[in-house]
Amino acid sequence: MLDDLKLHYEIERFNTRYAAALDAQRLTEWADMFTDDAFYLVTSRENADRGLPVGLIYCEGRAMIRDRAFALHNTAMFAPRYLRHIIGNLSVERGQEIRATANYAVFQVLFDRPDATVHQLGVYRDVFLRTDQGLKLRERRCVYDNLLVPNALCLPV
Amino acid sequence: MLDDLKLHYEIERFNTRYAAALDAQRLTEWADMFTDDAFYLVTSRENADRGLPVGLIYCEGRAMIRDRAFALHNTAMFAPRYLRHIIGNLSVERGQEIRATANYAVFQVLFDRPDATVHQLGVYRDVFLRTDQGLKLRERRCVYDNLLVPNALCLPV
Amino acid sequence: MLDDLKLHYEIERFNTRYAAALDAQRLTEWADMFTDDAFYLVTSRENADRGLPVGLIYCEGRAMIRDRAFALHNTAMFAPRYLRHIIGNLSVERGQEIRATANYAVFQVLFDRPDATVHQLGVYRDVFLRTDQGLKLRERRCVYDNLLVPNALCLPV
Numbered sequence: 001m002l003d004d005l006k007l008h009y010e011i012e013r014f015n016t017r018y019a020a021a022l023d024a025q026r027l028t029e030w031a032d033m034f035t036d037d038a039f040y041l042v043t044s045r046e047n048a049d050r051g052l053p054v055g056l057i058y059c060e061g062r063a064m065i066r067d068r069a070f071a072l073h074n075t076a077m078f079a080p081r082y083l084r085h086i087i088g089n090l091s092v093e094r095g096q097e098i099r100a101t102a103n104y105a106v107f108q109v110l111f112d113r114p115d116a117t118v119h120q121l122g123v124y125r126d127v128f129l130r131t132d133q134g135l136k137l138r139e140r141r142c143v144y145d146n147l148l149v150p151n152a153l154c155l156p157v
Numbered sequence: 158m159l160d161d162l163k164l165h166y167e168i169e170r171f172n173t174r175y176a177a178a179l180d181a182q183r184l185t186e187w188a189d190m191f192t193d194d195a196f197y198l199v200t201s202r203e204n205a206d207r208g209l210p211v212g213l214i215y216c217e218g219r220a221m222i223r224d225r226a227f228a229l230h231n232t233a234m235f236a237p238r239y240l241r242h243i244i245g246n247l248s249v250e251r252g253q254e255i256r257a258t259a260n261y262a263v264f265q266v267l268f269d270r271p272d273a274t275v276h277q278l279g280v281y282r283d284v285f286l287r288t289d290q291g292l293k294l295r296e297r298r299c300v301y302d303n304l305l306v307p308n309a310l311c312l313p314v
Numbered sequence: 315m316l317d318d319l320k321l322h323y324e325i326e327r328f329n330t331r332y333a334a335a336l337d338a339q340r341l342t343e344w345a346d347m348f349t350d351d352a353f354y355l356v357t358s359r360e361n362a363d364r365g366l367p368v369g370l371i372y373c374e375g376r377a378m379i380r381d382r383a384f385a386l387h388n389t390a391m392f393a394p395r396y397l398r399h400i401i402g403n404l405s406v407e408r409g410q411e412i413r414a415t416a417n418y419a420v421f422q423v424l425f426d427r428p429d430a431t432v433h434q435l436g437v438y439r440d441v442f443l444r445t446d447q448g449l450k451l452r453e454r455r456c457v458y459d460n461l462l463v464p465n466a467l468c469l470p471v
Contacts, residue, residue: 001163019417084435086403088245089173089242091170091173105262107459116459118274148272159320165323248327303423304425
């Protein structure tokens with residue numbers, strides 16, 4: 001059980017670093033948390049439930065992940081905002097692979113309205129790989145509950 | 158301290174499974190997380206502060222909990238929605254009984270409006286029992302802050 | 315790693331007690347979680363990013379923290395509300411000092427509207443000290459994302 005606890009703690013710390021990188025728009029640091037051949041998907045709960053492989057964001061490989069992040073970053077400049085992740089309900093399974101899920105709430109403050117609202121709500125479905133540089137994401141599927149994501153802007157989450 | 162930490166971790170995992178069962182509407186799995194003689198209450202902070210034993214949901218025994226869940230499930234079909242729990246601020250006390258509290262935020266996405274909102278916000282006040290099938294809830298009092306729960310629909314939380 | 319995990323757990327419990335004290339308006343208990351010479355600041359992300367030392371709340375020393383809490387408590391009576399913290403994404407660093415950060419969402423229910431909304435969203439930037447009475451805050455900077463805090467009421471968070 002202690003080994004499970006330690007792994008749980010490691011992944012919790014990973015998710016905290018991941019969220020901090022995105023919230024501070026440190027996008028290179030964010031992209032480096034994926035393996036070279038990583039799969040990154042942001043898709044709706046409806047599509048995920050039906051097994052549809054489409055998504056708001058669909059990236060195969062870290063190069064594509066990095067490109068996407070910076071393309072969005074440049075776009076996002078036109079509607080600047082603060083983002084803040086709260087990640088909870090972490091669950092980790094150790095088998096041949098390290099699989100994990102966690103619920104996330106991303107709140108946003110747009111610069112033209114004073115209050116904070118829910119930007120996106122969902123679950124991470126992950127596969128982690130232990131590498132020479134520590135844990136990396138080989139797969140992260142972000143499945144969101146919102147029917148429409150506010151502002152139709154597909155920021156990484 | 159390590160024993161406290163392990164128990165904390167066990168109950169955190171329990172709450173994560175509990176939330177996942179409700180969010181995916183796996184209501185049989187949810188009801189099986191209670192003991193046969195469990196007490197389950199959903200009540201307002203105002204009533205709880207005054208020591209009033211009334212509630213939106215009041216169940217004595219797992220049979221009643223299961224019945225209530227499925228009755229609500231059928232009703233809920235008329236206003237389908239996605240739910241998502243974020244559980245945090247867990248506190249565990251070991252005495253003769255295992256007592257715990259945790260804050261919860263339940264977000265919802267209704268199918269006729271695109272954004273996510275806070276469905277219910279509150280605190281779990283729990284008594285856990287260690288059984289042959291692992292930890293079970295002997296008592297869960299869900300004390301919510303909202304003055305009215307949106308849509309007047311008393312879903313289990 | 316086990317020592318890191320234990321310290322992480324200790325600070326998580328500290329933050330849970332801290333939030334519970336504020337949510338229940340136990341302000342003396344709250345103030346006692348700071349050292350005598352503690353620094354407590356509530357400031358906007360914009361000011362923090364620019365290194366400006368101003369804030370909605372600015373307290374040097376526990377006496378000032380306690381005074382401020384009760385002054386606000388009396389004011390708050392005119393607009394009663396329920397508050398509920400969800401604290402997540404804890405990160406702890408052990409060096410010469412114990413430094414930590416954690417994201418917080420404070421939800422509120424005002425007594426003249428039924429639903430729960432986000433009161434304040436931000437990050438705690440902390441320095442902890444181990445004393446004879448356990449861990450205490452020597453410094454807590456609450457950096458909030460909201461551009462305006464609803465109701466312009468500067469409650470401690």
